[in-house]
Amino acid sequence: MHKRETWGSRSGFILAAVGSAIGLGNIWRFPYIVYENGGGAFLIPYFVAMxxxxxPFMILEFGLGQKFKGSAxxxxxSISKRWEWLGWWQIMVSFIIDTYYVVVIAWAxxxxxxxxxxGWGMNPKDFFFADFLHLSKTPLQTGSIQWPIFAATAAAWLCTFLAVFTGVKKGIERANKIFMPLLFLLxxxxxxxxxxxxxxxDGLNWLFKPDFSALLKGKVWADAFGQIFYSLSIGFAIMLAYSSYLPKQSDINNNACMTVFINCxxxxxxxxxxxxxxxxxxxxxxVPVSEVVSSGxxxxxxxxxxAINLMPVPVLFGVLFFLALVVAGLSSMISITEAVVSSIxxxxxxxxxxxxxIFCAIGFIVSTIFTTGSGLLLLDIVDHFVNNFGVLIGGLVEIVFISWFCDLEGLRQHINSTSEFKVGAMWKACLRFIVxxxxxxxxxxxxxxxxxxNYGGYSNKAIILFGWATLLICTIFSMTIAHKDFAFVKYAENNSFLRRR
Structure with a gap:
């Protein structure tokens, strides 16, 4: 069996993990969530959720990856053959996200x-929907492939392929050492x-002016935890794969904290x-800021x-913003792809x-459907179901399984043995109850x-075909492949990590 690769440096791993966590959602979702949920007051539940x-979840995943040295x-x-399906559920979710996330990068x-x-003219809304996307009326009317989007999708896949193909140290780490400093500079x-x-x-005042009455609303706290969960790439195989390339003596707790703090x-x-x-x-x-604010x-x-049309030196703002989107998108896409490739x-x-x-070829073919006239509508439905159910269910089952049915105390001791600061009972309590x-x-x-x-007012047929059916495919695939051996190296059940009942 070939020796597993390792990161070339600690900074290389941190930049790669941060590159995975920082994505398009940080740029176009977080500001709106803050604005909508009490402004500056929202930062209280946000930091509590962090x-x-x-x-705690990031430490858990870094610890699992570093301990078991493998994909999800x-x-x-390795823990129990009966639970391999959970890893494949997370991998299938990552695969689906990859196939439409790349098209958003192509738009950027x-x-x-x-x-x-x-080039979007004086009416960016009409240009985006009519001239650029040639948007169909319904998800079921596919329309034709939009070749500029198709070409940019191919370019994004090629960039991702080269990073993953050349390896952890020479490809992924090197790419993120370029992408992350560039993104922050931009x-x-x-x-x-x-x-x-x-x-x-005035804009910043609208964003950060606190409305402390919002703290009494359950939705605000749920949105804070949701934003933390979605933005950190936890619960769907990525951080498990990345941390599996950590050396034995890696400082897991510090690495996890740095990744989370930099992302936030x-x-x-x-x-x-x-x-x-x-x-x-x-x-x-x-007009007031409330009339121009939007998300996604x-x-x-x-x-x-x-807004760029109205600015002095619009070229500068336009290039900076969309180059930042491209860089943030590619760094996240590379991590999603690596999660799947490592499992293969x-x-x-x-x-x-x-x-x-194998993966990039299949992924590119599947992503073609999102470059058609119905691409945005299909993307909207699939993204809703994959994120609201695929990602959350995978993370929920993982956290319950590891914290309640496995030796969480043994994992805590393993993590602490190589970490500068230690985690204790509070860490276990967060994982067993709060999360x-x-x-x-x-x-x-x-x-x-x-x-x-129905989400978004879409028809029953569209919701079933592209929403619920997507989750059904994830279920069937994960259960089926988990029972197939292929040329899979046999891993003995690590019963010592399972709690005795």
């Missing part, structure tokens, strides 16, 4: 090119210029970057281009190069909401 859920399926199979690549001439330059704009202070710090920077621009935009249009795709490809290597016992070719309760609450709330009314 300390009570984000850091191998880790759970196209807009990066357009930003040199403000954001700092944007902020420095954005804060000088008239109205920027970047989210704060993103809020300043976005709302300084929205404040300027509101001033120029003579609308913020990135409609609101911000509209472990399961089929093939070389990294062969596993990279499962919050994840369970979110899963149940999402399920009730989707049963009561």
């Amino acid at each position: 300390l009570a859920a984000g850091i 399926p191998k880790i759970f199979s 690549i196209n807009y990066l090119i357009l930003s040199f001439t403000q 954001v700092f330059i944007f902020i420095a210029r954005g804060l000088m704009l008239p109205g920027a202070a 710090g970047f989210s704060m920077l993103s809020g300043i970057m976005i709302f300084s621009v929205l404040g300027y935009m509101a001033l120029q249009q003579g 795709v609308g913020l990135a490809f409609i609101t911000l281009p509209t 290597i472990d399961k089929l016992h093939v070389t990294r190069q062969k596993a990279s070719i 499962p309760i919050m994840l369970g609450f979110m899963v149940i709330s999402n399920f009730i909401g989707d049963i009561e009314a």
